[in-house]
Structure formats: C-alpha cells, structure tokens
Amino acid sequence: MEQYFVKNIISGNTFVIDEPETFKHVAKVMRHKNGDVVYLVDTSEKLYVATITKIDVDDAKIITTVELVDNPSTEMPVSVTVACSLSKKDKIEWITQKSTELGARTIIFFDSKYSIMKWKKNVVEKKLARLQEIAKNAAQQSKRRIIPQVIYVDNLTDLLKYKAEANLVAYEESAKQGEISRLAQTLNQGYKSVLCAFGPEGGFAPDEIDFLNQANFLSVGLGPRIMRAETAPMYFLSVLSYKYELTVK
Amino acid sequence: MEQYFVKNIISGNTFVIDEPETFKHVAKVMRHKNGDVVYLVDTSEKLYVATITKIDVDDAKIITTVELVDNPSTEMPVSVTVACSLSKKDKIEWITQKSTELGARTIIFFDSKYSIMKWKKNVVEKKLARLQEIAKNAAQQSKRRIIPQVIYVDNLTDLLKYKAEANLVAYEESAKQGEISRLAQTLNQGYKSVLCAFGPEGGFAPDEIDFLNQANFLSVGLGPRIMRAETAPMYFLSVLSYKYELTVK
Structure with missing residues (x-):
C-alpha cells in the first residue's frame, strides 16, 4: 500500500487530498477507486490509513475517511x-x-x-x-x-x-x-x-x-x-x- | 596509487606484467614511465609495491622490481x-x-x-x-x-x-x-x-x-x-x- 505525505495536520475522521501532485498520483497514475486505501502521513509525523470515499475529478479533490495507525515510527531514534x-x-x-x-x-x-x-x-x-x-x-x-x-x-x-x-x-x-x-x-x-x-x-x-x-x-x-x-x-x-x-x- | 591483480604468485624480486589488459592500463591509459610504482596483488592475496624498470611496447610487457608490503589485509575476517x-x-x-x-x-x-x-x-x-x-x-x-x-x-x-x-x-x-x-x-x-x-x-x-x-x-x-x-x-x-x-x- 502506497504512502503519501500531506502538508496539513490530519484531525477528525475525514481528510481531503487536494495537493495537485498527490491527487494526480492517486487518481490518475494508480487509478484508485472508491473504497481503495492509502497511507497518509501528516506534518505531525502521524500515520493514517485513508479510505477513498469520493474522487472529485472536476475539483481535483479526493475525499477520504481516515483512521490513525498506531504503528511504531520508522524514524531513527537519533x-x-x-x-x-x-x-x-x-x-x-x-x-x-x-x-x-x-x-x-x-x-x-x-x-x-x-x-x-x-x-x-x-x-x-x-x-x-x-x-x-x-x-x-x-x-x-x-x-x-x-x-x-x-x-x-x-x-x-x-x-x-x-x-x-x-x-x-x-x-x-x-x-x-x-x-x-x-x-x-x-x-x-x-x-x-x-x-x-x-x-x-x-x-x-x-x-x-x-x-x-x-x-x-x-x-x-x-x-x-x-x-x-x-x-x-x-x-x-x-x-x-x-x-x-x-x-x- | 592504483592496484592491479595478477594471475600468478609473485616470488623473487622481479615480476613481469604481461596480461594484455593490465599492460594496456598501466602503459597506455595511465601512461606510466620507468620509475613509477603501482600495487600488485598476487593469487596468494599478498600485496607488492612494483617499481617499473622497463616498458617493452613491442612485446607488451612491463618489467618491475617488486617488494612485499606488510599492510594488514583489507579482507573481512568473515x-x-x-x-x-x-x-x-x-x-x-x-x-x-x-x-x-x-x-x-x-x-x-x-x-x-x-x-x-x-x-x-x-x-x-x-x-x-x-x-x-x-x-x-x-x-x-x-x-x-x-x-x-x-x-x-x-x-x-x-x-x-x-x-x-x-x-x-x-x-x-x-x-x-x-x-x-x-x-x-x-x-x-x-x-x-x-x-x-x-x-x-x-x-x-x-x-x-x-x-x-x-x-x-x-x-x-x-x-x-x-x-x-x-x-x-x-x-x-x-x-x-x-x-x-x-x-x-
């Protein structure tokens, strides 16, 4: 499952992917559909699993429902x-x-x-x-x-x-x-x-x-x-x- | 100083470099002259410093005087x-x-x-x-x-x-x-x-x-x-x- 960095702090249960490059990769390159899941990492270094609920091609936005993943960090302790x-x-x-x-x-x-x-x-x-x-x-x-x-x-x-x-x-x-x-x-x-x-x-x-x-x-x-x-x-x-x-x- | 592998065991004080590829590299690519030195490693994994005494272009041979170098091996102990x-x-x-x-x-x-x-x-x-x-x-x-x-x-x-x-x-x-x-x-x-x-x-x-x-x-x-x-x-x-x-x- 691929991972994307987002330039916000994710809060609540939904997140809108609207960075043009990420939108393009998820919707066009990977051709994801509703129900597909990707990882999102926000600026607080937290990992979320995001389930796609709507791909809005006109507005170049992807609506997702997100859930925090409690995996240990992959960052070095130093x-x-x-x-x-x-x-x-x-x-x-x-x-x-x-x-x-x-x-x-x-x-x-x-x-x-x-x-x-x-x-x-x-x-x-x-x-x-x-x-x-x-x-x-x-x-x-x-x-x-x-x-x-x-x-x-x-x-x-x-x-x-x-x-x-x-x-x-x-x-x-x-x-x-x-x-x-x-x-x-x-x-x-x-x-x-x-x-x-x-x-x-x-x-x-x-x-x-x-x-x-x-x-x-x-x-x-x-x-x-x-x-x-x-x-x-x-x-x-x-x-x-x-x-x-x-x-x- | 560059190093070459030779396909022999070096013994005595002189060694003749006659492998075509090594000859070419030493004489043509690096354009070494009499008095120049290179490292040679023989098939017993010993390192020698070789001083060029004659470059014989006709026979594609390089005559060197060699001296064992007592450096520790660079090979892993495992x-x-x-x-x-x-x-x-x-x-x-x-x-x-x-x-x-x-x-x-x-x-x-x-x-x-x-x-x-x-x-x-x-x-x-x-x-x-x-x-x-x-x-x-x-x-x-x-x-x-x-x-x-x-x-x-x-x-x-x-x-x-x-x-x-x-x-x-x-x-x-x-x-x-x-x-x-x-x-x-x-x-x-x-x-x-x-x-x-x-x-x-x-x-x-x-x-x-x-x-x-x-x-x-x-x-x-x-x-x-x-x-x-x-x-x-x-x-x-x-x-x-x-x-x-x-x-x-």
Whole structure:
C-alpha cells in the first residue's frame, strides 16, 4: 500500500487530498477507486490509513475517511545528518535517494577543494527542488514519517551551522593508519544527533581536515577498504541503523 | 596509487606484467614511465609495491622490481556472501560494484518467483563475465586482496549449494512484525561465514520463505524502513564490516 505525505495536520475522521501532485498520483497514475486505501502521513509525523470515499475529478479533490495507525515510527531514534561533497548529478541524486531510504534526517551537499562540481548561485534553488522531490518520493516509498531536508552550502564554514551533538568526518588517512574504534566509541555515547562529513572522490585537502578537526569534527575510519564517495555515507547510515535500531537491549 | 591483480604468485624480486589488459592500463591509459610504482596483488592475496624498470611496447610487457608490503589485509575476517534476486542490468551491475567495495567475498544472483528478469541459459556466461569484470575493477579500486566471485543460479534449490555457516534471509514481514534482534544475535555467534539472501522488489513469495526457512535460513529484519532491493545488501555488508572490523575489542 502506497504512502503519501500531506502538508496539513490530519484531525477528525475525514481528510481531503487536494495537493495537485498527490491527487494526480492517486487518481490518475494508480487509478484508485472508491473504497481503495492509502497511507497518509501528516506534518505531525502521524500515520493514517485513508479510505477513498469520493474522487472529485472536476475539483481535483479526493475525499477520504481516515483512521490513525498506531504503528511504531520508522524514524531513527537519533537525528542523522550526512554531509557529502558535491559530485555529479546522478551521484548526488543517488545519494539523496539512498540516504532517505537509510534514515537520514538531513542531507547536506557542500563544495570542497577537490569537488569535481560546483553549483552556480543561480541553479542552487532548482537543483535543491529536484533533490527534495527525490527525497520525498524515496521517503514515501520507504514509509518514513518525515521527508529529509536537502541543503546546499558552498563552503565548509557554512557547514558548521548544521553541526550536531556529535560531529564526524570520514577520513581515509585515519583508516589507513588503522583507526578502527572511534566510530563505535562515538555511537556508544548516546548522542541524540550525529553528523558525518564525507569528502569527494579526491578526498579532503589536509587543511580542510584541519579546519574540521578544529571545529570538533572527529576523524573516523570506516574500515580498511577504499569506498567510493557515494558509498561511504551509505555505510555510515547502515551502521547507525544497526546500532540504534537492531541492537536494542 | 592504483592496484592491479595478477594471475600468478609473485616470488623473487622481479615480476613481469604481461596480461594484455593490465599492460594496456598501466602503459597506455595511465601512461606510466620507468620509475613509477603501482600495487600488485598476487593469487596468494599478498600485496607488492612494483617499481617499473622497463616498458617493452613491442612485446607488451612491463618489467618491475617488486617488494612485499606488510599492510594488514583489507579482507573481512568473515567470509560474506550476498545472494540477490535478479533485477535490471544497471541494478545488478550496481550491486556487484558496491558489494565488492563493501567486502563481499561471493555475490550470487538468483531467479525467484517475483524477479522481474530471468536470464536465458545462453546469456549467463556473457553476463557473468561482464559482472566479474566489474567486480575486478571495483576490487582494484577499493584495494581488496581478492576479487569476489559472481555466481548465477536459476532456482533457490541451487542456492543451497552455496550455504555458509550462518544463513539469513532479509524478510520485510519480519521487519514489520518488529523483528529487530536476530541479525545482531547471529553476528554475535562468531561464525566464520555468513550468507544473506535478498528478495526482488516484489519480495519473496511465502512459499519461497518457507523453503528457505526449512533450509535453515533465519528470517531477519533490517530495520523499520522499506529498503529497495539493491539497498538491503549494502546495509547488510556495512553492518558486517562495522561488527567485524570496527568494533574489535
């Protein structure tokens, strides 16, 4: 059963789906009929099962009767931000989709010295809108309760605005030096929010690492193999899910 | 510094690179010169630093002096197999590349009831050769000591030939029922080899799950979010790396 985010708080027993995109998907793409059911998630992160009672094509509205579903949240108990160096279009779209499936709450793309791409100021809004749409679709598909926020910053200083309780930077040199314990040590501290920054294919410049370390980003190794730039954030998110969702005492 | 697999055991102080593809890559693509160095990994999983002493274009050979590098292995201390239901070409190529980066030793594709693809007998060899090439390139890039083996089986019974000490099946229904502890419990047992099977987008059929459970595959949940078919194996491999490589006491 598919899920849609609605931009309201659902209250009472009926809800009218009138966002054009959702109307179109439910009525035209999925061709739902009266009596069909879909999930709706409202802005308070609550999940409802909505039974279609009327599809009003003229007004592009769908009337539903709704019932709260008392399932446990699908959100991670820790707020996770992945901050990834800017890369090619298909890679950042891929990172956005997969990070959403894997539970990130915030996805930041940033410009760094060895990034192979830079967004010009006049395209940022359009590109973010496209990524935000990918995040929304992935969030609906993976049955999340929120749509992750996608953000762009064009320098590392601005990245610091988004710092979490614990801040990490995945650093290949740390891995090469055999650093294998800091990630687990950090995750054992019970932080409520964690951010990890990931460099581009060419890695961070040493002065960028220094800058982040000075800003209390802890350099962590993610194992002995060299991962591509887009793979490392997936590793990180998977590990956080395992740690916080599958190893509960 | 790039790494190449060679199909011999390196012994002595010199080694001649004469595999056509490697010769081409070193001499033509990377345009290496005398004095340049590359990594070579031989069939005994040993890593050597090779200094080029002569590039013989006529005979398509490169003479190198080699020195053993005593770095710790980049292979996981547990032998991990991911068995994935057949999917579209780009997805299985992607799974092959990412599973290699993330440390899988064996990558199996299998046909299942709700797979959207089936390989005809006459294309299997060619398709596997292509995937094996992707695995080799990813293994070189991620600095692995072995090239994972890519295998195809056209039914679940044949999958049983590849069983490990511990055998799992990622099952959405388990996750929905709140199953959150079996993966961690299994990984705490200290098995030397683990296999996990992953269904197609449409999931396993109930009788397929029954069949696997009968064959001692334990159904495990991988957290509360619905992951795409290609994302779940990445989650699994990342978790195994974390468990076996980053939480060592």
